[in-house]
Amino acid sequence: MDLAASQARNEELHRTNEELRRSLRNQAGNREAEEQECTTPPRDFPMPFSETIMDDVIPGTFVGQKATFTGMxxxxAHLTAFHTQMMLVGGSDAVRCKLFMSTLVGTAMHxxxxxxxxxxxxxxxxSKLFREQYIANRAPPPNSYDYFDVRQYQGESLKEFINRFGxxxxxxxxxxxxIMIHAFRKGICPVPFSESLIRSRPKTFTEIRRRAAAHIAAVLTVPGR
Structure with missing residues (x-):
């Protein structure tokens, strides 16, 4: 009878110890969860892209875009530069979105x-949202009278001026x-070539290019040049 009572007490102590161990493990687990919750910063940051765009992964072969936009x-011009670079590397619509975001810095990223x-x-x-946001930064559309702003610098060669005007x-x-020819004649410095344009007026800018190329070639063949 004493042996049976002793075994019963041992079993009761064993059950009590197991319950105590489980309770301690649960308490330790709860503390770790509370500590992790306190130390892990909440992921509270905005992401304007849809889940579909976010789920599309950028291939590791893609190189970051060189063009950047600060908001000024x-x-x-920025969209044109971006499109030009993307033409070389391709990529899905989602990849374009993510790479375009990487070109935004400063206030543009904000x-x-x-x-x-x-x-x-x-x-x-x-692209539409971007254009609407920065529409005030757009340069005025070019017109024919902008040709008159191109003038030959002192010391600038005919070839350099032709290329800049072109x-x-x-x-x-x-x-x-x-207007194109008139502006060119107004912008070029008084040199033998400009005088030839007065003696024999060209009809097209292509003709000016051709005559300028012939003039440059003739000058280069002069002895001592």
């Missing part, structure tokens, strides 16, 4: 993260050859 530049969470669902929408021709993109 022309938005159209503008982006101020957009509502999950608001941006495509690159076309992001860049303006591309920028303005007009077919008004009369």
């Amino acid at each position: 530049e022309d938005p159209e 503008w982006f993260i101020s957009l509502p969470d999950g608001h941006v669902t495509s690159f076309a929408q992001l 860049a303006q021709v591309v920028k303005v993109n007009t077919k008004d050859e009369t």
Whole structure:
């Protein structure tokens, strides 16, 4: 009888000890969870991209974009530079969104993260929001009279001036050859080549280019040059 009572007491003590161990383990687990909750900062940051865009992974072969936008530049010029770079590397619509975000710095990045969470669902929408935000930064559209702002610098070669004027021709993109030729004659310094344009007036800027190339070649072949 004493042996049975002793075994019963041992079993009772064993159960009590197991319950105490479980209680201590639970308390320790609760403390760790509370400590982790206190020490782990909440992930409370905005993300304007939709889940679909966020789930699309940028391949490791992609290189970061060189163009950056601070909020002071022309938005159209920035978009053009970005599109040009993306033409070389390709990428999905979501990748374009993420890479474009990486070009924003300073106040431009602050503008982006101020957009509502999950608001941006495509690159076309992001481009539209970007243009609307920075529309005041857009440069005025070029016109034919901008040709008259291009003047040959003192010491600038004919070739350099021709190339600089040609860049303006591309920028303005007009077919008004009369204004183009008149502006070129006004902008060039008085040199033998400009005098030849007075004696024999060209009809197109292409003709000016051709005659300038011939003039430069002739000068280079003069002995002592």
